Amino acid sequence: MKTILKSIQSLKKNEWFYYNQTSKNKLKNPFNNDDENNQTLHLNFIKDFFTSGGKLRVLDDLDIEDFKNNDYVKHTNSVYFLGILIFSQWKLNLSKDEFILRLNEREGFDINRFQFMWFLSTLFHDLYYKYEEVEEIKRLKEQNIFTYSDLERYFYINYTIEEDFNENPIPEILSDNISNYVIWKLEKRGKYDHGIIAGMKLFDELKKNRIEVYQNRYENLGLNWESKLDIQYYYCAQIIKAHNIWFNPGKDQNYADYGMEGLEINPNIKFQEYPFYYLFCLIDTIDPVKALKNEIPNVNDILDSILIEISKDSLILKNDKLEETQFDNIKKKCFGLKEWLDIMVSATETTINISIPKL
Template sequence: MDNLFKSYGSIPVDQWDYYFDIDEQVRIPFPFTGEPAEHNYFIREYFTRGGKAEAMESVALSFDNLRLPNHINSVFFLGIMVYNNTSLHRKYKLENNAPGYKSFPFIWFLIALYHDNAYEMEGRDKLVEIQSVEELCRHFDIAELLLDKIVDCRYRALLDSRRNYFLYRKRVSGVVDHGILGSILLYDRLVKIRAEKKKENKGNRFWGRKLVNQYLKAANAISLHNIWMPTRATEQIYRDNNLEMLIGIQKVRFLDFPLFYILAVIDTIEPLKIYKDLKLPDIKILTEICIEFKKDGISLLKQEGSDLDFSRLIDKARSLENWIDIGVRAESDLVEITFHY
């Protein structure tokens, strides 16, 4: 059982770098070097080398001002590890893209590195003029609206709730939900970028139509990650805002929506965000939490001698049981997570 820092550094490059062995000119450095700026650089370069930086720049999102870029990258690497070292990669197989790069790190890169990028627009003083999805589309010149796309999915209730949840967040919280906003922006911009790059027909990148479905998978996962399930105390509020479909909703299993399930687990238990208010060095947190992989789950263990308050991580892991179908068993310095398919 290795600590997270060592585990991140031990991931084979071809598992997290989908251009590995395809283009020698696009190598980017491992970001967990102790320098905060390396996280922003990693995210910028990952988008730029794939011709997708415009997905950020065209909506005035800055790579230099991302919220918690260390968390974003930790989600990326932790998700790669969990997918490849458990049975998840057997349960959910994806074909390679031309000219040979793997689909999962490509789609997971889009999900992990973009899932919180619209957070800077989620504030009571931001986008105040937008009161509906239609107004959002006009404001950002959305031509390909994610919420209108038909998805072959075993679990539709969450997808069908997104328009009303968008309105609910506006009415009750006074904000544009960053998960729904980010997913709409990402899908629209990527579809436009692909069409333009395909027309230009330059370089050795793959811009085939197959990518559109992968953009759809990534954006749908992002769109759901900030939708909260109602509690007994909030059930009436949800009814008042036409969100009855979320009351008593069946918990999501892995095969219902694989990419969303992975994002839900990883984004919840990622430790750099859990301990962010303590202002601890990343390397302290990542070296004092160990990870063990099992066929159907993972275990996280506090390193012997660590003074981390491990109850924080345990509480976050247990919160998963409120909205996805998962098993969580905890002791004072250990939490075991079991995936339900």
């Protein structure tokens, strides 16, 4: 077994960089650097990745200064690389017609499709976290932003849905309740949902960018700007919108008062039915950087403290250097997955075993 850090560092560039063949950008793995804890390094990784794909526009209304002290950036990059590691094995559980975009069978079994969509989804998913902070919440409330439609107006959203989209990447009970969840979270938690905002922004900006480049025939650097990309953009946006919506089987959050009875269950979501959403939620939840960033300031120290072993349907995490209480924190998050995913989790004092049940 190798540590998570060593596993990430051992990835070849073509395994994690979708634009490796087309970009002149000398993008480097941020976890494979002498200055491994440099916040700017992790920020630039995200910025340069989008730049390599001709998609820097999607970051235009984000102030980089907002992220100077935001450790979610390092969590974001950790999630990205963990997903690359895990899916390389777990994809073996999927047949070709189940692979990420089942609707688009003519594309076949394409691992590059996963790289592309994983990059768009994970590297963008927490970039609007500031809208759950006091100053931004106050500012938006003063401008009467209280509903999903209000958010669309505030962020000048032109593209809200992909008409040709016929494959829901998330359970219908989630997609049906996104608008209601905005109202519930603001009234009951006093916050806007960063995932919902990020999702609506991602699709709108990606589609605007694609249309502008395609219509004006800008230098495309060998990139594809055909309209069929909109389906993939929308898929990623829906994943991001849903990633922070919580199910409530305990029925103690007044969901029914907001028309969200459908979320008051344990949906037992299966990897084979919603592979992208399943993987996203799993890794976003158990990421050691997210769990321990307030206790261990150096992100590489966190990832170098846990051993990892991945097979085609399981994942083993083994404590190597963490304090017992720190590893217990990760265990708790792993067992919490059972509240909405069809997953098997077991643990000993020093190990965590996670596996996908067979259909």
